[in-house]
Amino acid sequence: MTTRRSFVKFAAVSGLVSIAAPLFALSRLNIGVGTYSYHGLSVDDMIIQLNALHIREIEMSRGEFMLMNHPQDQLFRTTREKLDRAGIRCVSYYSATLKDNQDIENAVRFAKLLGCSNITGDATGSILNRIDQRLTQEGLTFGIHNHFFPNVKFAYESPEDVLNALSTLSPTMGATADTGHFASCGYDPADAIRKLAPRLRMVHLKDVRARGGEVNVLLGTGASRIPEVMQELHRQNFRGLLAVEYEKEGDVDRDMVQEITFARKLA
DSSP states (O other): OOOHHHHHHHHHHHTHHHHHHHHHHHOSSEEEEEGGGGTTSOHHHHHHHHHHTTOOEEEEOOGGGSGGGOOOHHHHHHHHHHHHHHTOEEEEEEEEEOOSHHHHHHHHHHHHHHTOSEEEEEOOTTHHHHHHHHHHHHTOEEEEEOOOBTTBOOSOOSHHHHHHHHTTSOTTEEEEEEHHHHHHTTOOHHHHHHHHGGGEEEEEEOEESSTTOOOEEOTTSSSSOHHHHHHHHHHHTOOSEEEEOOOOSSOOHHHHHHHHHHHHHHO
């Protein structure tokens, strides 16, 4: 595992520490991090890496925070205190699947404990209407997350799947577009971002090796057409969070330096 000292040294050598702040300040696109990228680190060590990268906005998508793992309120309170001290804002909470009214209530409470304005997840059928009503009451938004699962048909694989689900729902309900999962499912991520523009809440910026698989690779080296995605987001004048997400086991610290550097160059 990369230590704090060696990571900061590597980031400085790569030029990220010295240039990240002005690049971020001047960026038209808002580059942040999906925290599942750091699922192998403790929250404390993750915050060290986020600060070294000058990341100021995140989506909380670590597994221990997701609904199916039955997290307790204290986890969210403690993490919020740590993020606040570090000057990092959690703008979205990744709940995963919402199945019933209790899931909705838990997701709303957890999002508020973290200070989020958006919840990302998935749900199908009539519960979407209940999510719409409840989040509208709370002044929150919701982003349906598209996903790839090998040998399994998921409800939201194409942009049309997402748009069809949103067609009868209020503007509270939108899309969290995952570029890697669109590519894995065989859809053009740039075209998907274009189609979802009226409902786009945030983007999971992810690259994958090839269609039909979910092996993550560095941004710009795979099938997700990341430069074209960024061009489309510029065309839309998109103001939401682009959460860089890198799903890989083991030490990802140096890879994340390259991921963030690449994303900021296109921002």
